[in-house]
Amino acid sequence: MAQKLEFSIRKATPDDAEDLIELIKELAIFEKFPDAPEIDAKILAHDLERKACFAFIAKYNEECAGLALYYLAYSTWQGQCIHLEDLYIRPKFRRNSLGKKLIQEVAKEAYEKKYKRISLIVFDWNQNARNLYSSLNAIDLSKDEGWLVYRFDEERIKKLALNSDL
Amino acid sequence: MAQKLEFSIRKATPDDAEDLIELIKELAIFEKFPDAPEIDAKILAHDLERKACFAFIAKYNEECAGLALYYLAYSTWQGQCIHLEDLYIRPKFRRNSLGKKLIQEVAKEAYEKKYKRISLIVFDWNQNARNLYSSLNAIDLSKDEGWLVYRFDEERIKKLALNSDL
Structure with missing residues (x-):
């Protein structure tokens, strides 16, 4: 097996927003929603600054290789x-265990801060991602407990908010 | 049809935490996880105070009837x-459109703050909740786009965080 590439992984700052x-x-x-x-x-950048979200960014030399947001x-x-x-690894950097490493960084954060749960949703057709999560022993809650994902989008929110006769 | 009960609905404060x-x-x-x-x-109360979460609470006279967290x-x-x-209506207060009213409060909040999405997850066997969401025109993303829910629990987080050989 070829030697795996070495990446640097660190917490993203607002300056990383463009990358x-x-x-x-x-x-x-x-994901087919271009x-x-x-x-x-x-x-x-503003949302990272005010901690509405957080990210780990992985680099190979100067090049961005992946993120966990x-x-x-x-x-x-x-x-x-x-x-x-979001978890994403650029195609040319795959097969280097980078997805696993990024998830481990998120897990370390959760462990240090005493957060008892990391949840995520994944497309049923994204077998590579599902294989990764399974290999790290994630629980498939849709299978085990029957959870479904629902959403109100912008148009539906507006209708609900403005229509008192619903 | 009997006249529907009238509820007061307001934003919860830390003082509502016990209710x-x-x-x-x-x-x-x-939900079968007592x-x-x-x-x-x-x-x-602390988490409401620091805005880690928010809730609307519905009351019938002095009695708590339901919540949307x-x-x-x-x-x-x-x-x-x-x-x-969480969306919950006490059994004796059901069939008064209170679920719909609570979701509308959340939608008004989203609309005012310009949040473009309200997401939720629901058990596949919870047909009453699914009927409510469908009647309000929510999108079943699991059906339409194939999303699945995964989770790492506390034990799995610890293993991921501490095991550098994974």
């Missing part, structure tokens, strides 16, 4: 916890 | 948004 947005856009293309990202580097969620069973919103 | 915890425990029993709630009123999540597509963590 992060580039990766977020690549991930959206991979036009979905509506936020830009300026908004993301998360936010602080809340469980009424266990209190404050982590939701891993 | 909220009572409802949270009832919800956990309904021993799951690990946080107490003191922790919840949420937190500020983050989407790398749309920025800060809302995750509705």
Whole structure:
């Protein structure tokens, strides 16, 4: 087996926002929603600054290789916890255990801060990601407990908010 | 059709934590995880105070009838948004459109603050809740896009954080 590449991984700062947005856009293309990202580097920098979200960024020399972006969620069973919103490794840097390393950084953060849960959602067709999570012993809650994901989007929020006769 | 009961709905304060915890425990029993709630009123009061979570509380006269508890999540597509963590109506107050009213309060909050998404997860067997969300036109993302829910629990976080050989 070829020797694995060595990456530097660190907590992202607002100055990393442009690099992060580039990766977020690549991930959206991979997820088949290329036009979905509506936020830009300026908004993301502001949101990192005020801790609306957090990220670990992985670099190979000067080049961005991947990210793990998360936010602080809340469980009424266990209190404050982590939701891993995005995990992305650029194709040419895959097969170097970088996904595992990034998740481990998030887990270290959770362990240090005593957050008892890291949650995430994943597309059923994203078998590579599911294999990674399974190899790290994540629980498939949809299978084990039958959880489904629902959403109200902007249009539906507006309708709910403004229609008192619903 | 009998006349519907009238409820007062307002934003919860840290002083409501004991009432909220009572409802949270009832919800956990309904969800078949009676021993799951690990946080107490003191922790919840502190977390409401520091805005780790937010809630709307519904009362009928002096009695607690239901709650909608949420937190500020983050989407790398749309920025800060809302995750509705718990929605619960006490059995004797059901069939009064209170679930709908509580969700509308959350939607008004989202609309005012320009949050473009309200997400939630629901058990597949909780048909009453699913009917409510569907009647309010929520998108079933698991069905439409194939999203699954995964989790690392406390034991798995510890193993990931401490095992450098994984």
